[in-house]
Amino acid sequence: MKGEYKTKARNMIVDYLKANADKRFTAGDIVKALSESGATIDRSTIYRNIDRLCEDGKLVRYKENDVNGACFQYSEGHGSCHQHMHAQCANCGKIYHLDNEIFAGAEEKLKEEYGLEIDFGKTVIIGKCEDCNK
Template identity: 50%
Template structure:
């Protein structure tokens, strides 16, 4: 972005989210992980940087049902996360980007059967992943 400068806080946030690109985190979780490394960063700075990164498409911001918190996830490899659906493991929190063919079929069926236009970027299917099922 023209005129944008990269601060140490921003770099710490992006680096942390890149390292855990298959997970979503709250502002508090991100702050707790990077506050020492970023040297005196406050939670407001983290939140402000997350909002900017979200607006730029570098991370995604999702409000999940049954939660008062917003969640943030690195998405540089998925710049169009607002145009497809996700699935998330209810145990470990891992996020999966769903296949376009599946999403189109699902979207069309919901539209036909219920007259509902699905907001793909905010739709998350929750279940238990194979790795977590193996742990049981």
């Protein structure tokens, strides 16, 4: 395991990630937010830190159809994000960690009827959360 460097830039990036742990975001979102906060962090530094955080298992990288490039989710404290499904509010972007047992019957049916195996870590169900439905 590589040593972890605690630079000012890395700390600012991790602070952003922790503040947005229940949302998905892109590298561009991080660049924009840090720039708007007055931080002068080079874009390549942000991308390098994203790559390192993904390698370390603190960020989950996935592709969404409505977004160009990769989306990320901060997963520290949810080390098994690659092993369970997520739901996301289409309105506010909040992410929920789902129990795979909820989908056991559907998983079996998809495999049986279509030969399709679910990749839980890359599966996101889109809906509207309780707060946004009010």
